[in-house]
Structures are given as C-alpha cells and as structure tokens.
Amino acid sequence: MVVSVAMGTAIATSLITLSLDIKGKVSRELRAFGANITIEPKVEGFADIAGQKRYLREKDIIKAKTIFWRHNILGIAPFLEEKAKISFQDRKKDVTIVGTWFEKELPLPGEKTTFRAGVSTVSPWWDIKGRTPDKSSVVLGVSLAEELGIKQGEEVLLDGKPYVVSGILSTGGKEDEQVFLDLDVAQELKGLEGAVSRVLVSALTTPMDDFAYKDPATMSRKEYEKWYCTGYVTSIAKQLEEVFKGSRAKPIWHVAETEGNVLERLSILVYLLTAASLLAAALSMSTTMAASLLRRLDEIGLMKSIGADSFKISIIFLSEAFIIGCVGGLVGYAISVGVVKFIGLKVFGAVLEERVLLLPVALVSALLIAALGSLLPIRRALRVKPAVVLKEAR
Amino acid sequence: MNKRKWFLHFLWRSLSQRKGRVAVASASVMIAAAIVVSALGISLGIRQKLGGELRSYGANVIITPKEEKYLSDEVFSFLSSDVEVEDFSGQLYARVSVNGADVEMIGLDFKKLQGWRIEGRTPAEGEILIGTNIRDALGLKLNDAVKVTVGDRDILMKVSGFVERGGPEDNAVMLDLAQSQRLTGLVGKLSAVFVRVKSRNIGETVKALRDHMPYVNVKTLRQVAFAEESFLKKIELLMALVTLVVLVASGISVSSTMSATVLERLKEIGLMKAIGGTKNSIRRFYLAEGCIIGIIGGLSGYVLGFLSAQAVSKGAFGSFISIPFYVFFISLGMGVLIAVSSSILPVTDALRYKPSSILRGE
Incomplete structure (x- = not known):
C-alpha cells in the first residue's frame, strides 16, 4: 500500500514540479522564434515618413539591462539600415545595407559579468555560410549574391569603398537581398556614428490576458502598477521605451501572440494531467485499501463485538492511512526529484530548479491520496456485522 | 469430467466466488492501463494539437x-x-x-x-x-x-x-x-x-x-520552419518521457497490489496441492486467472484512458485528439503482462511450501 501511495505521489509531484517550471523552460525554447519586441524612433509627424530620418542612440542599448524586467531580456540587437551603391566588376546596384552586431559581449553596468547581444540572440535561424563581417568584410544576402554573381571571398565596392565578402546569408526573408556589415563599419561608412535605426529585443514574457490588453492610459493607479510589475510583453516594451530616448517600443505581435497561446495550452495540459494522476493514485489506493480491509474483516468484527464504535474503528484505520501517506509522500518526493532532474536534462538540456518547497506539496498530495482513497473502503468495511464475520473466522 | 473441463470449471467457480478479489485486481490493472493510455494518447497526438497553435505563426x-x-x-x-x-x-x-x-x-x-x-x-x-x-x-x-x-x-x-x-x-x-x-x-x-x-x-x-x-x-521561411520543428520535437520528447514515468510507476503500483492479493491465497494453493493438484496445473490456473484479470483490466482501462485523454485534450486544446488504434492492443497487452507477471512470481514462491504447513497456518 505504501508503494501504491509512493508511486502515485511520485507521479503527481513530478507533474506539479514540471508544470511550475515548464512555463519558464518552454518560454525559453519559444525564443527560437525570434524577437518579440521592436524599438523604433517615435513617429510624430509627416516628416518622419517622408525622408527625414530619425535615429535611436546606440549608447541606450545597454540600458535595456537596467529596467525592472532586465533579467527577462534574453537577447538584443541593433540595426542601422541605409541605402548604398554596391558595385562588383561592371555591375552596379542600389541596395540596402544593414549594420548590426552578430555577436557582442556587453559589459553589464555595475556588474562583473557580460551580456551576450547580437543577431544570434534575436534571430537564431539566420544561416551564414562563411564568417561574420569585421572591419573590412561584409556578408551578402543569398538572392543578391546570386543576382550579381558574387561568391564568398570576392571583393565588392560599397559607395566606392572596398570590402571582402566573408559570407553569404540565407533566411527566406528580406535579408536575402541586403548587405550586412558590422555596426561600427556601417556607421562610419554613412557618417552616422552612434546611431541605429531600430533595435530588436527577445524577452521572456508572461502570456497576455484580458487585463493586459487594457489600454494603460485607462488604468487606475493600482491596475497600472499591477500591469507594470507583471512581465507582459506590453509592459516590458513600455519599460524599454522609457530608457531609449525618442523611441516607440512595441510587441511584435505575430510572435508574442502565438507564444502566449502555446504556453497556455501546455500549462493547462500539465495541470489536467496532474489532476488526473492524483485521481488515479487515489483510486489505486482505494483498491489496495479495499483488498487489505477485506482481509481484516475479522479484526473489525472482533473490535465491534468488544464494544468499539464505528468512529473509533475508522480513526484507527485512518491513522494507518495517515502514516502510509506520510511514508509514501516522502518516498514519492524522493523519486520525483530524480524524475524531474532526468526529464529536465533530456528535454531541455538544463536542470530544472530544485524546489525544496515541494516536499510539503508531496506530503499533502500523498495524504490527500491516502485520505480520499481510504474513505469509501473504510465506510464499506464498517458495515460488517460482527457475528457474521466472526463465524467465518478460521 | 476430463481434465480440461475440470480446469475451466474450477477457474470459473473461483472467479465467480471471489468476485471481490477479482474486482479489486482488475480495478488496479484498469487504473494503470487507463493512465498509460491517456499519457500515450496525448503524447502521440500532441504534435498535431500544438501544430495547430503554431499555425498562427503563419507561413x-x-x-x-x-x-x-x-x-x-x-x-x-x-x-x-x-x-x-x-x-x-x-x-x-x-x-x-x-x-x-x-x-x-x-x-x-x-x-x-x-x-x-x-x-x-x-x-x-x-x-x-x-x-x-x-x-x-x-x-x-x-x-x-x-x-x-x-x-x-x-x-x-x-x-x-x-x-x-x-x-x-x-x-x-x-x-x-x-x-x-x-x-x-x-x-x-x-x-x-x-x-x-x-x-x-x-x-x-x-x-x-x-x-x-x-x-x-x-x-x-527559416524563421518559422527552423523554430517550429525543433520546438515540436522537444515537446514530443517531454510527453514521451512523462508517459514512460507513468508507465513504470503504475506498473510497480499494480504489481505490488497484485502480489499482495496473491499472498493471501496461500491457503488456496496449499489446498489445491493437498487435493492432488500438480505444480504445473496450479501455475496454469493462476496464469489463466491472471490473463482474465489482465484482459478485463486492459479493456476497461483502454476505455477509461481514451475518455480521459479526450477530456484533457478538450480542456487544453479545445478539441478532441485522435488516438491510433494500436494503443488498444498496447493496453490489452500491458494489462495481461502486468497481471500475469505479478501473480506468477509469488505463486511460484508459494508452491515451494508443503501443503500441511500452509494449511496449519505457518
């Protein structure tokens, strides 16, 4: 019987631990879909879309790691998009050049560690054949390279300046037609030192709900605080907007929405599985208890015949169930720790946080299982008539 | 009556007289099978269900x-x-x-x-x-x-x-x-x-x-294709491992329940030996009993598991999940395997004792 309760507790506790941590781990996996927040210069008037270009400041980027939700910022990359003329041998074309960081370690203000930023943290699907660009080289989009017949290693001219093509990039998107440079190189080429056109951010967020979709401008003070202190994609965007001068930060909705949907579904799935397994464990405890009570009918008969009332008898059996529950709970907890570690490593390649707080959860669920499981069998067993049972005694 | 008829008669009488015991044993096999069927059903269908969510990522x-x-x-x-x-x-x-x-x-x-x-x-x-x-x-x-x-x-x-x-x-x-x-x-x-x-x-x-x-x-569109496939694979792996854990745990749980019920039947075994039953025929008897319990448990477990998988799927994804038919045979097979293996071992053990010692209550 202890085994039964132990197994049931093990399953239930493992699932509960998984469900608590799964949101975090799956959230991280979903970041493979790319940036979910974009920061652009604020659009205020006609001029902003009619030629006059506004820029954000490169030096504001590190401030993203100082906001309230800084630990949720997993990736960040700046982009400077400008027009330039590319020429290769006798072919010329007007193209868009993009200055960015491919991989850059940013020292965190006031801390000894660095933060890895760059395109690899917001667009992990970019596939570069060759090497990332440096002071004297560029990366071409695959369609552009094919169109102009340029291969890796050849030299091209951008606005008259020579660069070696160090790699070819393929994404299936508009990047295939663009030219990529290191941010500093692009800024120098265009005389736009310290400027960026836009910044993409990859953040861990809490799924949106009806409350989160409310317009913050219409929220009461308490509501606003609640919104601001919850990691919704909208509140993280707002906090980023506050540190980037002259900016407008918005969620990239097609990424953010889907992420929210998937997370919700998985959470509900795991909760339901947990509930089902608790129920199953209680049922299994029930059958085992029923079997054992069947065996002890003569004990019950004897107790009743010497004057014990049903209440006292049920207390005896319930306390037995309680002890079984405690032991089963401890064993189940120990097993679940191992199970969760194993699953965490195999699926996510990382150890899920060990939560000692779960020991009480394990005990409570074990006791719940033991109690629920024992109720019916005990009640049925108590209806036994002493005379009938004792006559059958061996 | 020839041997065959006697065997079947004995089996039937045993099962019908101890309905309680059979019910308890089948019930625990049923629960174990049900949990495994649910977990298995969900892990087989989760790609399709999550894929539906990811579809809104677009092309x-x-x-x-x-x-x-x-x-x-x-x-x-x-x-x-x-x-x-x-x-x-x-x-x-x-x-x-x-x-x-x-x-x-x-x-x-x-x-x-x-x-x-x-x-x-x-x-x-x-x-x-x-x-x-x-x-x-x-x-x-x-x-x-x-x-x-x-x-x-x-x-x-x-x-x-x-x-x-x-x-x-x-x-x-x-x-x-x-x-x-x-x-x-x-x-x-x-x-x-x-x-x-x-x-x-x-x-x-x-x-x-x-x-x-x-x-x-x-x-x-690499952005979508790349991420989706690796993500779906991870989730499938997660569900597969959960199913494995569930399988092992419920198998152990049922085995312990079944073993317990067999031990109490020592007296039966002693009696059977005393009235002339051979070790083999006794083993066959319990094997048959185990099979029947396993089949009843496996069948009802499949139905219960199927229904609960649908309930979980409806709750989490808003739609029903399609479970491959071979899961039925897995449930049946599993039920019989657990029921038989957990009764055979204790029986083999019990057969070692002399009928007289068992009947005397030692």
Whole structure:
C-alpha cells in the first residue's frame, strides 16, 4: 500500500514540479522564434515618413539591462539600415545595407559579468555560410549574391569603398537581398556614428490576458502598477521605451501572440494531467485499501463485538492511512526529484530548479491520496456485522 | 469430467466466488492501463494539437516571382492540389501616395488573417486600413477620408481602422487583395504568396513545389520552419518521457497490489496441492486467472484512458485528439503482462511450501 501511495505521489509531484517550471523552460525554447519586441524612433509627424530620418542612440542599448524586467531580456540587437551603391566588376546596384552586431559581449553596468547581444540572440535561424563581417568584410544576402554573381571571398565596392565578402546569408526573408556589415563599419561608412535605426529585443514574457490588453492610459493607479510589475510583453516594451530616448517600443505581435497561446495550452495540459494522476493514485489506493480491509474483516468484527464504535474503528484505520501517506509522500518526493532532474536534462538540456518547497506539496498530495482513497473502503468495511464475520473466522 | 473441463470449471467457480478479489485486481490493472493510455494518447497526438497553435505563426514557405515582376494567381491552383499544403494566401505590394505621403500599400486577404487586433474594422469596398506609424505621421482618425494616389489616379477612401503589429504593416496601408489588384490595374497578379506546409518535411515539399513551378522562387521561411520543428520535437520528447514515468510507476503500483492479493491465497494453493493438484496445473490456473484479470483490466482501462485523454485534450486544446488504434492492443497487452507477471512470481514462491504447513497456518 505504501508503494501504491509512493508511486502515485511520485507521479503527481513530478507533474506539479514540471508544470511550475515548464512555463519558464518552454518560454525559453519559444525564443527560437525570434524577437518579440521592436524599438523604433517615435513617429510624430509627416516628416518622419517622408525622408527625414530619425535615429535611436546606440549608447541606450545597454540600458535595456537596467529596467525592472532586465533579467527577462534574453537577447538584443541593433540595426542601422541605409541605402548604398554596391558595385562588383561592371555591375552596379542600389541596395540596402544593414549594420548590426552578430555577436557582442556587453559589459553589464555595475556588474562583473557580460551580456551576450547580437543577431544570434534575436534571430537564431539566420544561416551564414562563411564568417561574420569585421572591419573590412561584409556578408551578402543569398538572392543578391546570386543576382550579381558574387561568391564568398570576392571583393565588392560599397559607395566606392572596398570590402571582402566573408559570407553569404540565407533566411527566406528580406535579408536575402541586403548587405550586412558590422555596426561600427556601417556607421562610419554613412557618417552616422552612434546611431541605429531600430533595435530588436527577445524577452521572456508572461502570456497576455484580458487585463493586459487594457489600454494603460485607462488604468487606475493600482491596475497600472499591477500591469507594470507583471512581465507582459506590453509592459516590458513600455519599460524599454522609457530608457531609449525618442523611441516607440512595441510587441511584435505575430510572435508574442502565438507564444502566449502555446504556453497556455501546455500549462493547462500539465495541470489536467496532474489532476488526473492524483485521481488515479487515489483510486489505486482505494483498491489496495479495499483488498487489505477485506482481509481484516475479522479484526473489525472482533473490535465491534468488544464494544468499539464505528468512529473509533475508522480513526484507527485512518491513522494507518495517515502514516502510509506520510511514508509514501516522502518516498514519492524522493523519486520525483530524480524524475524531474532526468526529464529536465533530456528535454531541455538544463536542470530544472530544485524546489525544496515541494516536499510539503508531496506530503499533502500523498495524504490527500491516502485520505480520499481510504474513505469509501473504510465506510464499506464498517458495515460488517460482527457475528457474521466472526463465524467465518478460521 | 476430463481434465480440461475440470480446469475451466474450477477457474470459473473461483472467479465467480471471489468476485471481490477479482474486482479489486482488475480495478488496479484498469487504473494503470487507463493512465498509460491517456499519457500515450496525448503524447502521440500532441504534435498535431500544438501544430495547430503554431499555425498562427503563419507561413513557413514563401513564393516570389523569378524573372517577371509579378506572380499570376495560377499559383493558387497548384497549391490547392498539393496535399502537403495546409493553407496559403497572396499579397500584392505597390507604392502609393496617401495624402501626399509616399507609402507602401499591401493588398491582402483579410479572411485569412488570424487574430489581428484592429482598432476599427477590416476595410470594405472603398475603405483602407492604416498602419499606426502612418496614422501618427498623418494625424489620421477613424472614418477620415484620405486621398490615395495610385499611378496617376486619385481616389478618395475611408479609413476603416488602424493596426499595430510591430512589423512592416505599421508603415503601410492595407486593402483587400482584389480591390488592390483593381486599383493598380494588376488584376490576377501577386507580389508574393505565403504558404503554410506540413512542418515535418518542409525540405521535400519545397523541392516538389520548385519542380512543379520552375518559373517562380520557392523559399523556406527559416524563421518559422527552423523554430517550429525543433520546438515540436522537444515537446514530443517531454510527453514521451512523462508517459514512460507513468508507465513504470503504475506498473510497480499494480504489481505490488497484485502480489499482495496473491499472498493471501496461500491457503488456496496449499489446498489445491493437498487435493492432488500438480505444480504445473496450479501455475496454469493462476496464469489463466491472471490473463482474465489482465484482459478485463486492459479493456476497461483502454476505455477509461481514451475518455480521459479526450477530456484533457478538450480542456487544453479545445478539441478532441485522435488516438491510433494500436494503443488498444498496447493496453490489452500491458494489462495481461502486468497481471500475469505479478501473480506468477509469488505463486511460484508459494508452491515451494508443503501443503500441511500452509494449511496449519505457518
């Protein structure tokens, strides 16, 4: 019987631990879909879309790691998009050049560690054949390279300046037609030192709900605080907007929405599985208890015949169930720790946080299982008539 | 009565007289089978269910013109006939002028859009949807009339709504695809077709599409394709491991329950030996009993597990899950295996004792 309760507790506790941590781990996996927040210069008037270009400041980027939700910022990359003329041998074309960081370690203000930023943290699907660009080289989009017949290693001219093509990039998107440079190189080429056109951010967020979709401008003070202190994609965007001068930060909705949907579904799935397994464990405890009570009918008969009332008898059996529950709970907890570690490593390649707080959860669920499981069998067993049972005694 | 008949008679009487014991044993096999069937059912179907959620990420393949400037909508008929294609929609791009500002116009099929939060409504005939950056730049409000210049034609259109996506739409104005084709004089033409294909074999599907339509560019949208496949694989692995854990745990749990009930039957075994039962026939008897319990448990467990998997699926994904039929046989097989293996061992053990010692109660 202890085994039964132990197994049931093990399953239930493992699932509960998984469900608590799964949101975090799956959230991280979903970041493979790319940036979910974009920061652009604020659009205020006609001029902003009619030629006059506004820029954000490169030096504001590190401030993203100082906001309230800084630990949720997993990736960040700046982009400077400008027009330039590319020429290769006798072919010329007007193209868009993009200055960015491919991989850059940013020292965190006031801390000894660095933060890895760059395109690899917001667009992990970019596939570069060759090497990332440096002071004297560029990366071409695959369609552009094919169109102009340029291969890796050849030299091209951008606005008259020579660069070696160090790699070819393929994404299936508009990047295939663009030219990529290191941010500093692009800024120098265009005389736009310290400027960026836009910044993409990859953040861990809490799924949106009806409350989160409310317009913050219409929220009461308490509501606003609640919104601001919850990691919704909208509140993280707002906090980023506050540190980037002259900016407008918005969620990239097609990424953010889907992420929210998937997370919700998985959470509900795991909760339901947990509930089902608790129920199953209680049922299994029930059958085992029923079997054992069947065996002890003569004990019950004897107790009743010497004057014990049903209440006292049920207390005896319930306390037995309680002890079984405690032991089963401890064993189940120990097993679940191992199970969760194993699953965490195999699926996510990382150890899920060990939560000692779960020991009480394990005990409570074990006791719940033991109690629920024992109720019916005990009640049925108590209806036994002493005379009938004792006559059958061996 | 010959041996066979006696055996069956004995079995039947044993089962019908100890209905309680049989019920308890079958019940625990049933519960174990039910949990395993649920977990297995869900892990087999989770790719399809989550895939449905990921579908709203949109297309994973894009078709663009190769040598011409535009695609013709013949592309649609090719796509409709391909089994691997789940959905597709076309878009047309053009530069237009809105109240004097040069902006990008996107003609798209609003019916295929999923979950766009529009402040206002999707544009009807003569209406236009405006991206929020354009709205802020031009200071537009809902229902304003704007002058749209396409080529050398000026048209007055009504602003039906605003949309902010955090993408290129914010800097564009949007119209229904058919209307945009008429306005630009490009009826039946498209700038791009976004396609959603089944994620398992994108590479092959793309190759097949390229072979069928050599005059267009077919590319995988790596952003979506890359992430989806690795994500789905991880979740499948997660569910598979959970199922394994559940299987092992319930197997152990049932075994312990079954062993307990067998031990109490020592007296029966002693009695059977005393009245002349051979070790083999006793073993066969318990084997048969185990099989029957296993079958009852496995059958009812399958039904219970099937129903609970559907309940979980409906609760988490809002729809039912399709469970492959072979799971029925797994449930049955598992039930019999557990029931038989957990009764055989203790029985073999019990057979060692002398009938007289058992009957005396030692």
